Amino acid sequence: MEQVYRYIDENKEMYVQWLQDLCKLPSVSTYDQSMKETAEVVKTYLTQAGVPTEILQMPGQQPVVYGQTSRDKESTISFYNHYDVQPEDPIELWESPPFAAEIREGKLIARGSADNKGALMARICAVHAYQKVYGGLPVNIKFLIEGEEESGGSRHIKHLAATQPELLQADLCIWENGFVNSDGSFEVKLGNKGLLFVKLVAKGANTDLHSSHASIIENPAWRLVWALNTLKNDRDEILIEHFYDKVAQPTEGEKEILERMDLEEEEMLARLGLDRFIRDLRGNELREKLVFQPTCNICGIESGYTGKGSKTVLPSEAWVKIDFRLVPNQVPKEILQHLRNHLDRHGFQDIEIIANEGTQAAKTDPDHPLVKKVMKAATKMKGIPPRVILMNPGSGPMYALCQQLGIPAIGFGVGNPDSRKHAPNENILIKDYLDGIKMAATVIHEWA
Template identity: 30%
Template sequence: MADSAGLDRVFSYLESRAESFQRDWFDLLRIASISAKPAHRPDVRRAADWTRDRLMRAGIKAEVVETAGHPAVIGEGPQKPGRPTVLHYGHYDVQPEGDLKLWSTGPFEPTVRDGAVFARGAADDKGQMLCAVCAAEAWEKAGGGLPINVKFLLEGEEEIGSPNLAPLVKEHARRLACDYVLIHDTAKYSAEQPAVTTATKGLIYKEIILTGPKKDLHSGSYGGQVPNPATELARLLATFHDDKCRVTIPGFYDDVAPLSADEKAQIARLPHSDAEFQSEVGAAGLWGEAGFSTIERRWARPTFEVNGIYGGYMEAGSSTIVPSRAGAKVSMRLVANQKAEKIARLFEEAVRARCPKTVRLEILDHACCDPYMANLQSAGMKAAIAAVEEGFGRAPVLIREGGTLPILPMFKSVLGADSLMLGYCLPTCNAHSPNEFFHLSDFNAGTRTTAALFGLLAG
């Protein structure tokens, strides 16, 4: 690790500049950089320019880089030959504000209440992104210079699916070359318990469309005589789980990596209440693959879900028909060792084998992404775990994420780099919802954590 006296000076600098960092944070939060809305394109550009300028103030050489959509910002600190290189990925764009009536204060008017900053993007991802910027500045201004090579890739399209990120990374692969990608766009386990995220699930998203008669038909004149695609769709979808809630696609579980005994023991020790979880989601009961706990199902077991069903008459009043067409959108979340292309093929084979010949079948592809699993034994992972304890004063737990981050396998494929996922906000921070927030104490602890990580990676 870089000398402890240097880290002490870095921490002192962070503490002395806390109010200044908060003002910067508020300035960025006031920019309504909503990437999904064309009317806010100038705001997204303004946020990119602001981010570039803030990196340069931190001692990071930075520029705005154009893409086919919204711009990205690439930054690079002073180079230290022979030292490890970390690329911090984040995003300065935000979700739409949603229903303004549900916000206690304006979404782009940052407000402090009960020790937290409330604004759109407070946590996702402007606040967490700035943790890395402030940490780099502290090393440059007070720690004798960054002890490792630090680069930044901050995009403006994450909230619309990062359509231009992969081409950008491929184009600038040499410039972005690194040993680790550092991502703060995750969360702690709970208010009291910091975490390091080690895995995300893969995703397959498909649409099944069944067509029966060439047009909607009178159910009295034709019912019971011609195939009803809505009925056949319901029957088909019902075949994909057995009575133990296991997915019935042949070969679906063949490559699933089981949890180790240590991982199962750690999960069992985590504070969790099924009753509280059930109350939180408002369900009449819980459901899932037999033989596994709720957290094990969320983090380490693959799933099959029906995301939506359509077909026939759905408007007010009645229209008694045999519909011509019915469809469903379905998703599969995959875990370590599963390959999305293989599972997608197995799914299509199962659908075609089970679909009756009395209806015409069409399958549409909407998404296909592999899962990601970090190397738990890497020097970077060990440094990340130690850094969280240094920054938060408590050892982290290792958690997995039930969602999907397509950028992780992309970074691994293009840059050959593993990702370190250190999230500092609460899982209940209302990201994508009204009244998004990020506690000031977690912002400060997160900034210390990132600063400590830079020092620990120096060896």
């Protein structure tokens, strides 16, 4: 691999420029912003890397960039990534424009740099470098790059998995991202939590009213607060009936991996300006809760007047957005029905639920031989074993694209513990990006 590593180092300015150019495109899927343009740019990079590529488009959905090399090798690796990014708000908290892709003190600062354009470009660059050095690849490569991961629940890509599974079929899928830890080791992820995202809406009068009417007209904001108060207690326990029925406890083998998982608790608290975790949890209890327990989280809540100064108003409507991170065996549509039943039982039949279809949790066996091959590549490249995350606390369409089709999946990436994904000043270290290129190339080489 020394020749490939040398080629990557000699061409690092070009590879960094490719990533900067991609990060300058404001591909915010929530706003349908620059999506088709970004998909075409990704296609151009894949073509430059020697990967025949096409754009797959369904009406009303964001394009999928699909690339596949020759099919004459015995085995196939697929790379799953997404080119869409989160909205950049709040803009005023950014130290530089979110799509300027500035480099400062060895960091590339841009929305999407860590989630997920950095890992996406690292993999494209790895294929480019490997083919420039060796003139070919030892394994068939597929790229599956979508534009709805951050907003649309990956509808297009789930449709492909259901209707054209042969496009996705592979021996192993390299999932979208992961961290490089402070000790230099890679973090590898073997699963994702599932997700159910809902909006609860409480309605009152057909117009906002003067707040003097609060003595006789019910306020939907209070109505919503009372409903929320039934969902969770002050010990962070979710009170929805049957919510935990299918939650499985970790196996003995999984507990052993959890014990080796270094969460860097003190560093995390210091970085976030906190002095404690929920319920003062530490050690194994904290790690088990992070990885194996579901959540009920308020993402945003709004009602009435929230502008500058005062406005004495009784609002006509209140809403809250909630995400449930689910664990294996929990089915989103069943959780949605449990939520509806819970609200009805507590007298909140009037509160409307607007929900997406959700995503099931996914998990890969850490003892799978192909997973071990990736871990061996990470150890060889870094000189230190990777840290294993059994299940990423975040979510994605891994179950639909991988486990449902019998494909093992493992993720690694180019982020860092302070990458600030989904937040202002998202960033990656240039060194980690270049190491991410080398890591992807090393995985490809291990197949030889």
